[in-house]
Amino acid sequence: MAKAAVKKPASAPATALVECRPALAGREASGSNVKVSVLPPAERISLRAPEASVAALSRALGVTLPQKPKTSASKNGRTVLWLGPDEWFVIDEAGGNPLDDCTNAKALHSAVGVSHRNVAFAVSGAGAQATVSAGCPQDLSLDAFPVGACSRTVLGKSEILLYRPAADAFRVECWRSFSDYVFTFLTEAARDAAA
Amino acid sequence: MLLIHCPYCEEERPEIEFRNAGEAHIARPSDIASISDADFEKFFFIRDNTKGLVYERWRHVHGCARFFNAVRDSVSDKFVMTYKAGEPKPKKLPGAGK
Numbered sequence: 001m002a003k004a005a006v007k008k009p010a011s012a013p014a015t016a017l018v019e020c021r022p023a024l025a026g027r028e029a030s031g032s033n034v035k036v037s038v039l040p041p042a043e044r045i046s047l048r049a050p051e052a053s054v055a056a057l058s059r060a061l062g063v064t065l066p067q068k069p070k071t072s073a074s075k076n077g078r079t080v081l082w083l084g085p086d087e088w089f090v091i092d093e094a095g096g097n098p099l100d101d102c103t104n105a106k107a108l109h110s111a112v113g114v115s116h117r118n119v120a121f122a123v124s125g126a127g128a129q130a131t132v133s134a135g136c137p138q139d140l141s142l143d144a145f146p147v148g149a150c151s152r153t154v155l156g157k158s159e160i161l162l163y164r165p166a167a168d169a170f171r172v173e174c175w176r177s178f179s180d181y182v183f184t185f186l187t188e189a190a191r192d193a194a195a
Numbered sequence: 196m197l198l199i200h201c202p203y204c205e206e207e208r209p210e211i212e213f214r215n216a217g218e219a220h221i222a223r224p225s226d227i228a229s230i231s232d233a234d235f236e237k238f239f240f241i242r243d244n245t246k247g248l249v250y251e252r253w254r255h256v257h258g259c260a261r262f263f264n265a266v267r268d269s270v271s272d273k274f275v276m277t278y279k280a281g282e283p284k285p286k287k288l289p290g291a292g293k
């Protein structure tokens with residue numbers, strides 16, 4: 001489980017430098033009222049756990065795992081998204097290591113590092129909602145998808161994770177191999193949203 | 196777009212987030228090696244294919260990813276209700292027994 005994944009062999013170099021370069025790094029597209037940009041690399045884990053382990057994992061991660069559908073919790077640059085009744089997605093943008101932190105929780109869980117599986121885009125500005133709605137079938141009005149809401153869903157033909165950090169901002173995460181498609185889709189949608 | 200109520204997400208969600216997963220409430224034999232070929236055929240291949248109310252498994256594959264069950268009208272394609280996996284067939288359906 002998580003523990004085995006982070007154990008380093010004795011012969012590993014003391015400073016294992018990994019170059020984090022997301023697909024499409026630095027790309028950006030803007031319309032008159034919306035901007036689509038590629039977000040910097042982040043640490044990510046896919047977390048599965050039964051209800052009995054939630055308290056221990058919340059302590060270990062320093063964020064209380066949300067238990068209500070479509071909700072998230074955020075603290076000190078670390079965001080936990082509810083994905084299912086026993087499934088969460090943890091994003092750390094502050095240089096922390098959530099996979100390591102989970103090893104401090106003795107309660108049953110499965111934590112899998114997926115940092116570089118995903119690429120994240122920021123869609124921001126007055127036209128952000130219209131841009132994402134161009135390809136996402138969910139009701140993204142603030143009543144149905146308020147600030148802090150999150151969900152696994154689809155954008156066009158790709159599965160995405162959608163998170164709304166602010167009323168006029170969305171974080172769109174997709175698998176790396178889908179990133180070209182998703183970025184192009186959002187760019188086209190941003191142009192329409194501005195029209 | 197058809198909206199489907201996910202019992203785990205506790206709200207209606209767009210149809211394209213879901214995938215049908217066949218007939219529900221089919222119990223796997225506890226000792227599958229000991230059953231006859233005829234019984235295996237019945238368990239594995241034979242489905243009711245009812246015209247009217249059907250009990251189906253669905254998966255909220257692009258959402259919470261959970262399997263659940265649904266009662267659906269195979270003629271009108273209308274969803275009557277959905278319920279969590281593992282729960283028994285609902286005895287009373289909404290709108291029935293008036």
Ligand SMILES: [Zn+2]
Nearest residue numbers: 201204255259
């Ligand atoms: Zn669901």
